Amino acid sequence: MKYYSLNNPSLIADFRQAALVGQAPDKGLYFPESIPAIDKEVIRNIESLSSEEIAFRVIKPYVGDTIEASRLFDIVSETVDFPIPLVSITERIFSLELFHGPTLAFKDVGARFMSRCLAEFVKQGAVDNGRVVVLVATSGDTGGAVANGFLDVEGIDVVILFPKGKVSPVQELQLTALGHNIHALAVEGTFDDCQAMVKEAFMDLSLKQKLYLTSANSINVARWLPQQFYYFYAYKQWKDKEQPPVLSVPSGNFGNICAGLLAVAGGLPLGAFIAACNVNDTVVQFLQSGKYEPKPALPTYSNAMDVGNPSNFVRILEIFRNKLDVLRQHLMAISISDAETCDVIARVYREQGYMLDPHGAVGFLALEKYLLAHPQGKGIFLETAHPVKFPEVVEAATGRVIDIPDSIGYLMKQQSYCRTVPAQYEYVREYLLNF
Numbered sequence: 001m002k003y004y005s006l007n008n009p010s011l012i013a014d015f016r017q018a019a020l021v022g023q024a025p026d027k028g029l030y031f032p033e034s035i036p037a038i039d040k041e042v043i044r045n046i047e048s049l050s051s052e053e054i055a056f057r058v059i060k061p062y063v064g065d066t067i068e069a070s071r072l073f074d075i076v077s078e079t080v081d082f083p084i085p086l087v088s089i090t091e092r093i094f095s096l097e098l099f100h101g102p103t104l105a106f107k108d109v110g111a112r113f114m115s116r117c118l119a120e121f122v123k124q125g126a127v128d129n130g131r132v133v134v135l136v137a138t139s140g141d142t143g144g145a146v147a148n149g150f151l152d153v154e155g156i157d158v159v160i161l162f163p164k165g166k167v168s169p170v171q172e173l174q175l176t177a178l179g180h181n182i183h184a185l186a187v188e189g190t191f192d193d194c195q196a197m198v199k200e201a202f203m204d205l206s207l208k209q210k211l212y213l214t215s216a217n218s219i220n221v222a223r224w225l226p227q228q229f230y231y232f233y234a235y236k237q238w239k240d241k242e243q244p245p246v247l248s249v250p251s252g253n254f255g256n257i258c259a260g261l262l263a264v265a266g267g268l269p270l271g272a273f274i275a276a277c278n279v280n281d282t283v284v285q286f287l288q289s290g291k292y293e294p295k296p297a298l299p300t301y302s303n304a305m306d307v308g309n310p311s312n313f314v315r316i317l318e319i320f321r322n323k324l325d326v327l328r329q330h331l332m333a334i335s336i337s338d339a340e341t342c343d344v345i346a347r348v349y350r351e352q353g354y355m356l357d358p359h360g361a362v363g364f365l366a367l368e369k370y371l372l373a374h375p376q377g378k379g380i381f382l383e384t385a386h387p388v389k390f391p392e393v394v395e396a397a398t399g400r401v402i403d404i405p406d407s408i409g410y411l412m413k414q415q416s417y418c419r420t421v422p423a424q425y426e427y428v429r430e431y432l433l434n435f
């Protein structure tokens, strides 16, 4: 399998090159040259296949021969070693719970897969000095998943920049309590400052001569592609195979939903997709008007979706060969306000006893609105994070204190390590050269 840059189809890479550099040299996103059709037998027998087998069959054509088959099987087995249950909330609405991974967010799947692929490529000798530095800026969720995914992975160090005092306590511990090869820098500034400094580092040629720097955001094919797995697991657990479900996906950078649409393009029989957005509605507007007008992100309760210019949207356009009418048959988008988000968290807790996080709440309500207009339909929303990661909003809406799951209870007892730096690039550069 080869990948081409969406800016220039003559820039070609294999999976290994694409995963190591993240973005093409012309800053384009990599896209597979052809979308492999999933074996019909996988679809027919899906209920008898294990999570590992499904994941392996789905990802193998995308990885090609860059990783040996038995090693790839081990990588996917480690990636999906936690449950992803489909839970019924009402007769017509189901929750695909993606928050049972180590950092309680769906990003665990992509981060774990990517980290192990990079480690494999370092081991194969793909990087001159035998060591990769992954540099990320985070407003909360991404950093935790990346830190956990890369913990103790050989040949890789991770440096995470986060805005000091601006991530939730659980999120901060997920960044700072791991130690080993995970280095957290608390920046005296905003998330935008962190991101600007990461960008500066990637443009700093003299730094890049000394370090093999790469990023770990959803632009990277090794993070984006394994997200197809969830949609296969949803289908596996869906009882009524004659009537496929509609999928409602809480969307920010549109990596997750794009992976779902790719799975469908490869032959997974699911119904229409709903991009569930908060008030950052660039794609909602685009589907209505046909005009793509990015804007600055507005802060909301579902802050992992505060994106005004979703980077993966160009990949969705490519799946549909830029045909807007075809895209509209497969993809809808609905925007939900913060007030609606709080209301739906309160109502679903009161009526169903189910605690939504703000992102899942946006997904639930978008699906409910869709089903009002489609009385025969049934659907699944993706619950992308555990409510404990967003305690203020959820506790205010439900009046309940959230129990802390065992998987992060232990973090509370760890020593946390982090260095505080001013929001000036020299300090980050200095740190990178000397840690």
Ligand SMILES: *Cc1c(COP(=O)(O)O)cnc(C)c1O
Binding pocket: 105, 106, 107, 141, 142, 218, 250, 251, 252, 253, 254, 255, 256, 257, 304, 305, 359, 384, 385
């Ligand atoms: C990252 C994230 C999203 C958005 O996913 P995209 O792939 O960026 O669209 C939704 N919910 C949560 C909890 C997230 O962390």
